[in-house]
Amino acid sequence: MHRRQLLTFILASTTLALPLGASAALVRDARLWRSNDKLRVVFDLSGPVQFKTFTLQAPDRLIVDVAGAQLSGDLGHLNLAGTSVRAIRSGPFGHGDTRIVFDLNAPMQANAFLLGPQAGQGHRLVLDLIQGNHVAAPAVLASAPAPEPEPVEAPKAVASRGPHPKRDIVVVVDPGHGGKDPGAIGGKGEREKDVVLSIAQLLARRLKRENGYTVHLVRNDDFYVPLRKRVDFARQRNADMFISVHADAAPRLTASGASVFALSENGATSATARMMADRENGADLIGAASLLNLKDKDPMLANVIIDMSMNATIAASLQLGHTVLGSLADITTLHQNRVEQAGFAVLKSPDVPSILVETGFISNASDAQRLVTARHQQAVADRLFAGINTYFQKNPPSDSFIAWKQEQNAQRVV
Ligand SMILES: [Zn+2]
Incomplete structure (x- = not known):
């Protein structure tokens, strides 16, 4: 069996075998938007999560690890036609985490952030995929969401608004x-x-x-x-x-x-x-x-x-x-x-x-x-x-003091 098929097979079978824990956050569903310059994927969550993203090459992949969360929905309904994403796979990973793998047709950069409940929407993990070459970056560990929610339609200010965890x-x-x-x-x-x-x-x-x-x-x-x-x-x-x-x-x-x-x-x-x-x-x-x-x-x-x-x-x-x-x-x-x-x-x-x-x-x-x-x-x-x-x-981790400082400086320049 081809290695990727094998992985899909193994991950799919473990998903079925794993009972849903009562305390774990759930990734309930995902939605997808397309614009000229990016592809946005929004995961609906039952609560706040920790996550990290990283890319792999040959073949190009984007990995999203969501800590302490289980996938309860099906990502198979997402219409990927016309995007640079060939397929989305997912499965349990580590101790009760979920790994979501985007198989890409071309290298892409990802910008990921969390949104809190607002306007009838619950907790969300938003992933913006932008086409471009990207040297495999280190895992970026993100923390709990900023308390100030932002509508999905206006995401640009999210990263720089609200208190930042500013971790070392x-x-x-x-x-x-x-x-x-x-x-x-x-x-x-x-x-x-x-x-x-x-x-x-x-x-x-x-x-x-x-x-x-x-x-x-x-x-x-x-x-x-x-x-x-x-x-x-x-x-x-x-x-x-x-x-x-x-x-x-x-x-x-x-x-x-x-x-x-x-x-x-x-x-x-x-x-x-x-x-x-x-x-x-x-x-x-x-x-x-x-x-x-x-x-x-x-x-x-x-x-x-x-x-x-x-x-x-x-x-x-x-x-x-x-x-x-x-x-x-x-x-x-x-x-x-x-x-x-x-x-x-x-x-x-x-x-x-x-x-x-x-x-x-x-x-x-x-x-x-x-x-x-x-x-x-x-x-x-x-x-x-x-x-x-x-x-x-x-390559600052997204929730680090250094990333936060850079955002502040960037704002000052604008
Ligand atoms: Zn030595």
């Missing part, structure tokens, strides 16, 4: 190794675990100074944390991104410069990337399946969901990694000019964009000499911050 973007900074695991050791006894702890602490301090960020350090001292615990740490804190800081060794002592890695599910992009992943993973391997609590689900369904979620997360990780790598280029040579990919266990959060930064090679004499100085550590931390901040200025 949550960054988890992970200093590699620690405790019994010193990481790589330099020619003069420089220890990776000490260098990366200093850089990570400086990065955390820099992020804390900036409005709109909350930062958590996986370790703030010299102790050992298993890789699996590092991933759990980020997921438990609802991280918007995870950055693991390293300074490793290579057999070739002339190898130098910084590199940035993201997870790959299909093998490493280079021998170096594979070697780095093997070194970092050690015996501490984990599987992504257990992380999503999908054990009670059909194993095939679990794999498909992880696959979809992973693809979106990896795309966002690559975008984030690219920005951070460009920023690091201001202060250090780069070992690789592109974001490398390999099977790093510490990057295996299915839903948190994650990168691993090798700040330099501690096995290289001149890299090591710089990496132990406070001045260079500060410079690295500043460039990591700049890369992260540039990324989130471009």
